[in-house]
Amino acid sequence: MAQHYRPGRSLLIFTVGLIGLMIWTFLPGERHTPKLGLDLRGGTQVILSPSVAAGETLTQDQLNQTVAIIRQRVDGFGVAESEVTIQGTGNGAKIIVTIPGETSRTVVDQLKTTAQLNFRPVLAIDFGSPQASASPTPSVSDSASPSASPSGSATPATSTSTTPSPTPSVSVAPELLVPPIQSPDGAGDFADRFAALNCAESDILNGSTDDPAQYLISCEKDGSVKYALAPADLVGTDIESATAGLPQQGAGGWQVDLQMTTDGAKKFADSTTKLSALESPNDQFAIVLDGVVISAPSVNEPILGGSAVISGSFTADEARALAQVLKYGALPVALDVDEVQQISPTLGNDQLRAGLIAGGFGLLLVVIYLLLYYRALGVIAVISLVAAAIMTYLVFVILGRGIGFTLTLSGVAGAIVAIGITADSFIIYFERIRDEIREGKRLRVAIDQGWIRARRTILAADFVSLLSAAILYYLSVGSVRGFAFTLGLITFVDIAVAFLFTRSLVTKLGNSKWMNSGSAWTGVSPTRLGVTSSTSEVN
Amino acid sequence: MASLSQLGNSLYRGDVSYNIVGRRKAWYLVSAILIVLSIATLGVRGLNLGIEFKGGAEFSVPLTVANDQSVSQARETVLAAGETPSTVTIIGGDTIRIQTPALSTEASNALSAALAESFAVEEANIKVQLVGPSWGDEVTKNALRALLVFLVLVAVFLSVYFEWQMAIAALAALAHDVLITVGIYALSGFEVTPASVIGFLTILGYSLYDTVVVFDKVKENTKGIHGGSRTTYSEAANLALNQTLVRSINTSIVALLPVLSILVVGVSLLGVGTLNDLALALFVGMLVGTYSSLFVATPFLCQMKERTAENIALAKRVQARRKGGDTAGDDLKPVVSIGAPIVASAGPRQQRVKKTRSRRSGK
Numbered sequence: 001m002a003q004h005y006r007p008g009r010s011l012l013i014f015t016v017g018l019i020g021l022m023i024w025t026f027l028p029g030e031r032h033t034p035k036l037g038l039d040l041r042g043g044t045q046v047i048l049s050p051s052v053a054a055g056e057t058l059t060q061d062q063l064n065q066t067v068a069i070i071r072q073r074v075d076g077f078g079v080a081e082s083e084v085t086i087q088g089t090g091n092g093a094k095i096i097v098t099i100p101g102e103t104s105r106t107v108v109d110q111l112k113t114t115a116q117l118n119f120r121p122v123l124a125i126d127f128g129s130p131q132a133s134a135s136p137t138p139s140v141s142d143s144a145s146p147s148a149s150p151s152g153s154a155t156p157a158t159s160t161s162t163t164p165s166p167t168p169s170v171s172v173a174p175e176l177l178v179p180p181i182q183s184p185d186g187a188g189d190f191a192d193r194f195a196a197l198n199c200a201e202s203d204i205l206n207g208s209t210d211d212p213a214q215y216l217i218s219c220e221k222d223g224s225v226k227y228a229l230a231p232a233d234l235v236g237t238d239i240e241s242a243t244a245g246l247p248q249q250g251a252g253g254w255q256v257d258l259q260m261t262t263d264g265a266k267k268f269a270d271s272t273t274k275l276s277a278l279e280s281p282n283d284q285f286a287i288v289l290d291g292v293v294i295s296a297p298s299v300n301e302p303i304l305g306g307s308a309v310i311s312g313s314f315t316a317d318e319a320r321a322l323a324q325v326l327k328y329g330a331l332p333v334a335l336d337v338d339e340v341q342q343i344s345p346t347l348g349n350d351q352l353r354a355g356l357i358a359g360g361f362g363l364l365l366v367v368i369y370l371l372l373y374y375r376a377l378g379v380i381a382v383i384s385l386v387a388a389a390i391m392t393y394l395v396f397v398i399l400g401r402g403i404g405f406t407l408t409l410s411g412v413a414g415a416i417v418a419i420g421i422t423a424d425s426f427i428i429y430f431e432r433i434r435d436e437i438r439e440g441k442r443l444r445v446a447i448d449q450g451w452i453r454a455r456r457t458i459l460a461a462d463f464v465s466l467l468s469a470a471i472l473y474y475l476s477v478g479s480v481r482g483f484a485f486t487l488g489l490i491t492f493v494d495i496a497v498a499f500l501f502t503r504s505l506v507t508k509l510g511n512s513k514w515m516n517s518g519s520a521w522t523g524v525s526p527t528r529l530g531v532t533s534s535t536s537e538v539n
Numbered sequence: 540m541a542s543l544s545q546l547g548n549s550l551y552r553g554d555v556s557y558n559i560v561g562r563r564k565a566w567y568l569v570s571a572i573l574i575v576l577s578i579a580t581l582g583v584r585g586l587n588l589g590i591e592f593k594g595g596a597e598f599s600v601p602l603t604v605a606n607d608q609s610v611s612q613a614r615e616t617v618l619a620a621g622e623t624p625s626t627v628t629i630i631g632g633d634t635i636r637i638q639t640p641a642l643s644t645e646a647s648n649a650l651s652a653a654l655a656e657s658f659a660v661e662e663a664n665i666k667v668q669l670v671g672p673s674w675g676d677e678v679t680k681n682a683l684r685a686l687l688v689f690l691v692l693v694a695v696f697l698s699v700y701f702e703w704q705m706a707i708a709a710l711a712a713l714a715h716d717v718l719i720t721v722g723i724y725a726l727s728g729f730e731v732t733p734a735s736v737i738g739f740l741t742i743l744g745y746s747l748y749d750t751v752v753v754f755d756k757v758k759e760n761t762k763g764i765h766g767g768s769r770t771t772y773s774e775a776a777n778l779a780l781n782q783t784l785v786r787s788i789n790t791s792i793v794a795l796l797p798v799l800s801i802l803v804v805g806v807s808l809l810g811v812g813t814l815n816d817l818a819l820a821l822f823v824g825m826l827v828g829t830y831s832s833l834f835v836a837t838p839f840l841c842q843m844k845e846r847t848a849e850n851i852a853l854a855k856r857v858q859a860r861r862k863g864g865d866t867a868g869d870d871l872k873p874v875v876s877i878g879a880p881i882v883a884s885a886g887p888r889q890q891r892v893k894k895t896r897s898r899r900s901g902k
Contacts (some may be wrong), residue, residue: 049671092677108644108669337644338677339591340669347601347666355814358804362797369792410737413817416801417741420794421748427793428752431547431786438551457755460700461748467696468689468744472737475685483737483817487744530548 005448007504014500018387021394034393035400037408037482040352042345043100046108047338050093058091066335067095070111074099083404087481094338101345108340117236117326118212119268120229121275122284122296123186124194127225138312140258140272140285140297142305180291186215186230199223220293227293229286233271238264242326244319247311254319255311258326265306273302287326295322355412362416363389366423374430375523380509381426384502388422391493405485414486421465422494426502428461429454430523433506437529446524447510451503458498465491547785557784560777563838570715570835577722584725589732591670592679595625596642598651599666600658605629609658613637616657620650642669682736686743693747701754704843709750712828712836716746720824729819738820745794745821746828749787750836756783757837765849768856773841780837791829798822 026032038045050058050066063086071084074097082099097111181197183190199219212232219226240259247255260268275283276299286296297310310322363385370378370385392415399405432454436446469488473481509515518525549555559566590597602609610627613635617624626638635658642650647669655662690710697706720742724731756779764775801818844850 049673336671336673337669338671338673340644340647340667342665342667344601344664344666346664347599351814354804358801358814359797361804362800365796365800366793369789369796373789409814410734410817413734413737413801413814414741416797417794417821419797420790421745423793424748424752424790427786427789431783431789434547435551435782438548453759457752460755461751463696464693464747464751465744467692468740468747471685471689471692472740475681475688480682480733480737480740483741487741528545530545530551 005507007507010500010504011508014387014496014504017496017500018391018394021391021398025394025397030401032397034396034407035405036348036352037406037411038098038100038341038348039343039409040348040355040407040412041100042343042348043098044107044343045099045339045341046097046111047340048095048097048111048335049338050091050095051334051336056091058093060089063089063093063095070095070097074111095335108337111335117239118232118288119234119238119271120212120216120232120286120288121271122227122281122286123215123230124228125225125281125284125296126194126227138295138297138310138314139300140303140308140310141300142303142308180216180218180288182211182214182216184214186228190215190217190228193217194226194228197226199226216288216291218288218291218293220296225293225296227286227296229288229293232288233285234260234264234267236326237261238267239326240264242323244314244316244323247309253312254314254316255309256314256319256323256326258308258310260306260308262306265304268306268308269302269304272299272308273304275299276302287322351409352412355409355416359412359416359419363419366419370423370426373523375521376509376515377430377433377506377523380502380505381423381430383505384426384497385419385423387501388490388493388497391497392490395489395493399489406482407486408482410480410483411486414483415490418487418490418494421462422490422497425454425458425462425494425498428457429498429502429506432457433524434529437524437526440526443510443516443524447506451506455499458495462491462495550781550784556777556781558777559780559834560773560838560841563842566834566838570719570831573719573722574715577718577725580722580725584728586721586725586731587728589730589735590638590668591733592676592731594641594670594673596639596647596650596670597666597668598637598639598654599630600635600637600654600660601664602633602635602658602660605633605635609635612657613654616653617650620646620653622646622650641671644669679736682740685740689743697751697754701758704840705754705758708836708840708843709747709754711839712750712831713743713746715831715835716742716824716827719827720820723823724820730816732816734814734816735820738817738824741821742824742828745825746831749790749828750832752786752790753780753783753832753837754840756780757840765853768853768860771854771857772844772850774857776837776841776844780833784833787829787833791825794825795822798825 048070050063067084067086074082074084083097085096087094087096099107181193183193194217197217197219200223212235214231216229217226218229238261240261242259243257244254245257246253271285275285277283280298281296283300284296284298287294295310295312297312314322367382367385370381372378374381396405396407400407429450433446433450435453436450437443439446441449466488469484469491472484473488515522515524518527520528546555550557600613606629610629613627614624617627617637617639622639622642624637624639626636628636630636637654639650647667651665651667652662654660655665690713694706694710697709717739720739724735729735757776760775760779760782761772764770764772770778798818798821801814802822805815805818845854
């Protein structure tokens with residue numbers, strides 16, 4: 001076994017491997033630093049869990065679709081390196097959204113908006129107080145026609161209801177007046193409830209479902225306007241894309257360009273043909289998101305081509321928000337917010353700095369101790385630790401590029417803890433060598449025999465470490481995972497360094513004259529290890 | 540350092556031997572007291588669970604100097620915003636931390652804006668954390684599941700690699716470590732956060748790692764002792780403990796130094812945070828873990844092993860030999876004077892007789 005061990009070859013393999021990793025890491029045009037987690041550079045992390053009713057199970061398909069929509073929304077924020085990942089499967093799955101840097105505090109609301117989007121013809125509008133009518137109604141027109149109608153085709157400020165006229169005197173039980181109110185046929189007390197509803201006073205139920213086949217009474221987001229609406233002509237999936245932009249003619253404010261799917265274009269053509277022939281407000285359709293009216297543009301003309309423009313006096317933000325809603329409409333499941341963390345970049349930097357200082361300081365203490373105790377062998381231990389540190393850094397960078405590994409604060413902590421475990425491999429080896437010398441063996445024999453004994457222990461102990469890291473990784477979410485991953489990774493680095501690097505260095509050093517001189521500074525001096533000259537084996 | 544090295548020599552040869560296995564009742568008593576204290580404190584005080592486990596909202600507002608006045612100012616701001624602050628604390632002298640019961644995202648945005656205005660800081664610099672009420676349960680559930688799977692797999696591994704008694708002893712030591720660490724958390728009132736849970740889980744790994752190293756030596760020393768009548772299982776195991784004592788001390792120092800540095804640097808630079816929560820759990824756990832692999836795991840193992848038929852027989856043979864013979868002493872006490880030539884001495888080195896013989900013949 002030991003006879004065939006060639007330290008030079010191991011050393012060569014290790015060095016070539018390390019240089020290979022370095023070249024790979026520092027390839028030009030790639031990122032040369034590890035990808036930092038949000039707690040180290042600031043940002044927002046949201047953990048969402050799909051809310052599934054008892055007895056239901058979430059399919060992987062639904063989950064993927066949800067993630068795809070959320071990813072689109074997140075990408076819509078335009079922050080580079082935002083991430084959406086799934087951890088876990090089935091009902092226990094978590095969707096983790098990380099958006100680095102300083103982000104607006106409304107991000108969470110926008111993510112959670114599990115919109116169900118419907119386009120419903122307007123039956124009646126009530127502006128409540130006259131003041132609220134100041135904002136003009138947006139209009140929708142065919143984007144193909146260059147003479148798009150100018151914005152601000154304002155609807156009358158008073159209630160113009162064309163539904164069966166409401167009788168104001170009828171009293172309706174208050175629990176029936178929580179918007180959105182749905183009715184299968186629009187008959188019965190539908191009109192009474194519309195009349196009795198006061199949007200300014202009733203809170204809109206959050207996250208309600210909106211059945212597109214039913215009639216609906218609901219309010220505009222700010223509670224100013226109430227609507228009675230017919231069943232939906234179009235649903236969210238009929239929309240191919242929606243973008244906010246300024247009109248090419250430069251006239252008017254921001255607008256939203258809509259592109260329907262083939263199917264949607266047909267439905268939209270039918271709907272707009274029907275609506276454009278009607279009087280105000282029945283020429284309007286309401287864009288309803290989760291039962292809440294987002295906007296209710298009027299239709300000026302039949303739109304046959306499947307592309308349309310919604311114009312009005314939108315601000316840039318309003319137009320973008322509307323476009324987002326239209327584009328990424330419906331999520332297949334509702335989402336609960338499990339955890340939101342917002343960390344400022346300043347704090348992130350502080351944490352990174354503290355982690356690095358703690359790591360450096362800890363490493364320094366370990367180095368001093370190893371040098372004092374193991375002398376020459378300690379030097380090898382220190383070089384090995386440095387090699388392990390370099391290798392770990394390189395692997396961090398490469399994994400960050402390859403599989404999106406991000407270094408978080410708990411990962412840094414895992415790395416710092418791993419210093420101890422790595423150094424322990426050397427300690428086990430060195431103690432075994434010293435044991436063999438105490439037995440009276442010559443240094444070279446002791447180094448070989450010591451390795452054979454230490455190897456077993458190192459592998460068994462590292463296996464337990466690896467096992468705990470792997471289990472932690474597979475069974476946990478969030479920060480625990482980062483920690484487990486780092487710990488497991490460094491255990492592998494430890495094995496590589498101990499087997500290929502440390503052992504060959506010790507063997508090489510053991511061949512030197514000085515190490516065999518018995519000097520106290522070698523750390524393996526037989527005299528200091530209690531072997532008297534008479535007991536030293538001579539051979 | 541030199542003296543530790545000398546101690547290592549003496550321990551290895553058996554010139555100096557701490558009778559760790561023989562005094563197991565004393566160690567058990569120490570551990571039993573600690574465990575009873577831990578359980579009692581847990582029952583009486585419970586754990587100070589972090590917001591991640593209770594659910595709620597937490598805002599950390601960075602200030603130049605945080606004092607009692609800023610605490611009351613924060614309270615007023617929260618009350619003015621129509622929310623109830625559950626706790627307001629100063630962290631690290633320059634940060635105010637406000638915890639409230641669960642808030643909607645809208646309410647939290649409003650409150651964070653109000654705090655930013657009140658303390659004249661940029662809203663983006665306020666660290667906000669919202670935790671749903673079920674999140675903590677899930678974290679706990681995940682951790683427990685991980686723990687269970689880990690224990691089963693480790694028991695299987697140890698039974699295959701060593702033997703089942705070692706698996707039981709190692710797991711007993713593990714339970715001991717976690718119980719005492721949790722007890723210290725309950726006693727001190729340190730906040731339990733997901734980071735401390737990570738710490739606990741790491742202790743599991745570390746405690747086992749340490750025990751594996753010791754047991755590996757025990758396994759080596761007890762191999763083949765049943766062929767002779769020179770040493771009992773407990774004595775061989777005790778020698779293994781003594782021989783790995785220096786390694787244990789060195790490893791513990793080397794492992795604790797970085798953790799200690801996280802604690803010191805973390806406290807001085809950051810106040811409270813993930814790093815500290817983690818480091819604290821690790822620091823306590825590693826200390827207890829080192830203690831248990833030496834003083835709990837191995838004595839417990841010996842207790843189990845001494846009950847097996849072959850070890851009862853061995854113990855009898857050893858006793859008979861010592862009564863009749865004139866060589867070895869009656870206990871673990873070394874009898875050979877330190878100056879005696881080591882290779883020639885049969886006394887303290889008797890435990891490795893087989894090894895020595897094979898080496899000689901191999902020459």
